[in-house]
Amino acid sequence: METPPPAPSLSRTGVISVSKRIVKDNYFHFIDLSFLFQPLAIAILITPVLRLSGHHHKSPIHHLLCILTSYILSLSAIAAVTFSTHNAMQGKPIKLFTSIKTLTTSFFPILWTAIVIHLLQFFISLAFLVLVGSIVAVPQNLGLGFVILDHENPTEFTWWLHAVIGGTLLVILVFFQANWSLAYPVVVAESKRGLAALIRSTYLVTGSRLVSLSLLSYYGVSGFLLVLFYTDVELVNGSFDLRNWPTFFTTFAGTCCLMMYMLMSTVGNTVLYMHCKALHEVDEQFAKIVTVASNSSTIMIPSATSRPPANPLSTTGILSESNRVLKVNYGHFYTLSLFFLPISFSIFTNPNLRLSGELLSGELFTGDHLHSFLHKPPLFHLLTLYILSLSAIATVTFTAFHGFSGKPIKLTTAIKSLKSSFFPLVSTSILIHILLIFISITFLVLIKSIVVLLQNLGLGFVMEYENSIYLATGFALIVINICFYLNWSLAFAIAVTESKWGFEALVRSSRLVKGMRSVSLYLLLYFVSYGGLVVFVCTDASGSRRSPFVFPVIFGSLFLMMMLLVSVVANTVLYVRCRGLRGELGIEVGEKRVCFKLDSDDEKVSHVVTVGAGA
Structure with a gap:
C-alpha cells in the first residue's frame, strides 16, 4: 500500500472550524466538562475588579487555597476535554464518565508537565532579566550615569525602556509556549510527561508553529479584551455586589464566555495536535482521521454518516x-x-x-x-x-x-x-x-x-x-x-x-x-x-x-x-x-x-x- 503524501499546512480558520464541529456534535458532553473551567474563569474575571475597587480582603491561606483549587480543576478540564476531542476525531463514542475516569491516569502526568513548563518559564524569565541587568550595569560601571529605574524621577525614556524589556520577555515566553503548546495532548494521547512531552511537542509543531502562535494570540487576546471590558464596566458602575442582579448577570455572562474560550482553545489545541501528528507520521490510521483539502486547507473529519451515531442511552x-x-x-x-x-x-x-x-x-x-x-x-x-x-x-x-x-x-x-x-x-x-x-x-x-x-x-x-x-x-x-x-x-x-x-x-x-x-x-x-x-x-x-x-x-x-x-x-x-x-x-x-x-x-x-x- 502506498503511503499517502504529507498533508499541507493547516490554517487557524481550519482548526477553529473543526473545533466548532466537534463541540457541536457532542455539545452537552463538552459543556458539562467546561464547568471544570468555571472557578478559574470566575477568578480571572473578578480578581482585577476586587483588587482595583478595594474589596479584596481574603487571607493569604484562603487565597492560596482558591488558586490551588482553580489550578487543579483547570488541569482536570484540560485532560478530560483533550481525551474527548481525541476520541471524537477518531470516530469513537465518548462518554462523560469515561472522560472523567481518564484523570486517574492522565492527571498527575499533566500536573508534572505543567510544573515543568512553569519552572522553565520562570528560569527563562530570570535568565533574561539577569542578562538585561548585566548589560545595563556596564554603562553604570563606566560612569555614564545610566539609570534603568528611578521611582522618584521617572522619565519617558525609562518607561519606554521598561515597555521594550517587558514586550521582549513576553515575545520570548510566547515563542516557547508555541513550541510546547502540544505538550498536554501528548501527555493524554501518548502517555509522555515532563521534558519528554515538551521535546515531543516541539518536534510535532515544526511546520505549524505559525498556526500555534495564531491560535494562542486569538484566544489570548480575545480573553484579555473580555476581562478588560468587564473590569471597565464594573469599575464605571462604582460598586461591585453580586447580589445586585445587573452585576450578577454581567459576571455570569462573562464567566460563560471565558469558559467557552478555554474550552475551544483546548479543543483547538487537540485538533492541531492530530493534524501535526498526521503531518509527521502519516500512516493508515491518521490518514483516515485527518485529511486536509488541498484548496481550502481545512481538516475534513469523518462525516456524520461514517461515524457512529450518538449513544441513545447517554x-x-x-x-x-x-x-x-x-x-x-x-x-x-x-x-x-x-x-x-x-x-x-x-x-x-x-x-x-x-x-x-x-x-x-x-x-x-x-x-x-x-x-x-x-x-x-x-x-x-x-x-x-x-x-x-x-x-x-x-x-x-x-x-x-x-x-x-x-x-x-x-x-x-x-x-x-x-x-x-x-x-x-x-x-x-x-x-x-x-x-x-x-x-x-x-x-x-x-x-x-x-x-x-x-x-x-x-x-x-x-x-x-x-x-x-x-x-x-x-x-x-x-x-x-x-x-x-x-x-x-x-x-x-x-x-x-x-x-x-x-x-x-x-x-x-x-x-x-x-x-x-x-x-x-x-x-x-x-x-x-x-x-x-x-x-x-x-x-x-x-x-x-x-x-x-x-x-x-x-x-x-x-x-x-x-x-x-x-x-x-x-x-x-x-x-x-x-x-x-x-x-x-x-x-x-x-x-x-x-x-x-x-x-x-x-x-x-x-x-x-x-x-x-x-x-
Missing part, C-alpha cells in the same frame, strides 16, 4: 430524542404545558415559595416566623397546584410514550387518560413524599443520637446552625434523598403507562433504572441547575427597582414551564430506553403490538409495526 441522546418528540407534536405539548403554568407562576409570585433568602439568613427557623409561615399557605391553593402539576405529568407522559409509535395523539385523548392514570399517579406521589420524609427524619434522629452520645462522653460537641457540621449534615441528607429519588425516577412514567402504583411502581422503577442511574442523575442536575438559575435571576430581578416586576415574572414563568415540560418528556424517553435495554420494546398500541425507535437521521419519529393483532 444524557445527550435522551435530550436529543426528547427534542424530536416535542418537535413532532409541539402544539400538542405546548398546550399540555399550560398545566405547569400555575406552579411556575407561583414560584415567582408567592412569597411562601421564595424562601431562599430566609433560609440563608436563618430567619425561617425563628419561632414567630415559622408559626406564621405554617399558617399562611391556603390549603386550596396548594392542592390546586399539586393536582394541576400531576395532571400535567400524566398527560405529557401519556402523549410522549404513545407518540413514539408515530400515531398522532389527540388532545382530548390525552386529557381522557387522566381517568385511568391520575389516581395511581397521586398514590405513587404521596408514597414517595412519605418515604422521603421518613428517611429524612430517620437520618436526622440518627445524627442527633450521635451528637447526644458525643456530648454525654464529655467531648463538648455542639451542633449549631452556624456550625459547618450542620451544613455537612444538610448536604448529606440531600445526597441521600437524591439517591433514593434516582431509583424512583421512573415511577411516574410506570404509573401512567403500566397502571402500576405505590410500592409496585417504585420496585419496578428501581429495576428498570439499574445501570442508567448516572443518566438519570445528569438529567436531574441538568434541569435543576438551569431551572434554579432562572428562578434565582428572575426572582432577584423582580425585586430590583431597576426593572419592572412583571417582565422577569412572565419570562421566568414561561421558561420554567418549558423546563418542566422537557423534563417530563426526557423522563419518559429514559423510561422507554430502559425498557428497550431489557428487551421490552414491544408496546401495545390499540389492537396492534408495535416496536418503535427514533431515527437519528430524520427529524421525525418513525415506527415499524412488527406483530399483528393476532400475535
Whole structure:
C-alpha cells in the first residue's frame, strides 16, 4: 500500500472550524466538562475588579487555597476535554464518565508537565532579566550615569525602556509556549510527561508553529479584551455586589464566555495536535482521521454518516430524542404545558415559595416566623397546584410514550387518560413524599443520637446552625434523598403507562433504572441547575427597582414551564430506553403490538409495526 503524501499546512480558520464541529456534535458532553473551567474563569474575571475597587480582603491561606483549587480543576478540564476531542476525531463514542475516569491516569502526568513548563518559564524569565541587568550595569560601571529605574524621577525614556524589556520577555515566553503548546495532548494521547512531552511537542509543531502562535494570540487576546471590558464596566458602575442582579448577570455572562474560550482553545489545541501528528507520521490510521483539502486547507473529519451515531442511552441522546418528540407534536405539548403554568407562576409570585433568602439568613427557623409561615399557605391553593402539576405529568407522559409509535395523539385523548392514570399517579406521589420524609427524619434522629452520645462522653460537641457540621449534615441528607429519588425516577412514567402504583411502581422503577442511574442523575442536575438559575435571576430581578416586576415574572414563568415540560418528556424517553435495554420494546398500541425507535437521521419519529393483532 502506498503511503499517502504529507498533508499541507493547516490554517487557524481550519482548526477553529473543526473545533466548532466537534463541540457541536457532542455539545452537552463538552459543556458539562467546561464547568471544570468555571472557578478559574470566575477568578480571572473578578480578581482585577476586587483588587482595583478595594474589596479584596481574603487571607493569604484562603487565597492560596482558591488558586490551588482553580489550578487543579483547570488541569482536570484540560485532560478530560483533550481525551474527548481525541476520541471524537477518531470516530469513537465518548462518554462523560469515561472522560472523567481518564484523570486517574492522565492527571498527575499533566500536573508534572505543567510544573515543568512553569519552572522553565520562570528560569527563562530570570535568565533574561539577569542578562538585561548585566548589560545595563556596564554603562553604570563606566560612569555614564545610566539609570534603568528611578521611582522618584521617572522619565519617558525609562518607561519606554521598561515597555521594550517587558514586550521582549513576553515575545520570548510566547515563542516557547508555541513550541510546547502540544505538550498536554501528548501527555493524554501518548502517555509522555515532563521534558519528554515538551521535546515531543516541539518536534510535532515544526511546520505549524505559525498556526500555534495564531491560535494562542486569538484566544489570548480575545480573553484579555473580555476581562478588560468587564473590569471597565464594573469599575464605571462604582460598586461591585453580586447580589445586585445587573452585576450578577454581567459576571455570569462573562464567566460563560471565558469558559467557552478555554474550552475551544483546548479543543483547538487537540485538533492541531492530530493534524501535526498526521503531518509527521502519516500512516493508515491518521490518514483516515485527518485529511486536509488541498484548496481550502481545512481538516475534513469523518462525516456524520461514517461515524457512529450518538449513544441513545447517554444524557445527550435522551435530550436529543426528547427534542424530536416535542418537535413532532409541539402544539400538542405546548398546550399540555399550560398545566405547569400555575406552579411556575407561583414560584415567582408567592412569597411562601421564595424562601431562599430566609433560609440563608436563618430567619425561617425563628419561632414567630415559622408559626406564621405554617399558617399562611391556603390549603386550596396548594392542592390546586399539586393536582394541576400531576395532571400535567400524566398527560405529557401519556402523549410522549404513545407518540413514539408515530400515531398522532389527540388532545382530548390525552386529557381522557387522566381517568385511568391520575389516581395511581397521586398514590405513587404521596408514597414517595412519605418515604422521603421518613428517611429524612430517620437520618436526622440518627445524627442527633450521635451528637447526644458525643456530648454525654464529655467531648463538648455542639451542633449549631452556624456550625459547618450542620451544613455537612444538610448536604448529606440531600445526597441521600437524591439517591433514593434516582431509583424512583421512573415511577411516574410506570404509573401512567403500566397502571402500576405505590410500592409496585417504585420496585419496578428501581429495576428498570439499574445501570442508567448516572443518566438519570445528569438529567436531574441538568434541569435543576438551569431551572434554579432562572428562578434565582428572575426572582432577584423582580425585586430590583431597576426593572419592572412583571417582565422577569412572565419570562421566568414561561421558561420554567418549558423546563418542566422537557423534563417530563426526557423522563419518559429514559423510561422507554430502559425498557428497550431489557428487551421490552414491544408496546401495545390499540389492537396492534408495535416496536418503535427514533431515527437519528430524520427529524421525525418513525415506527415499524412488527406483530399483528393476532400475535
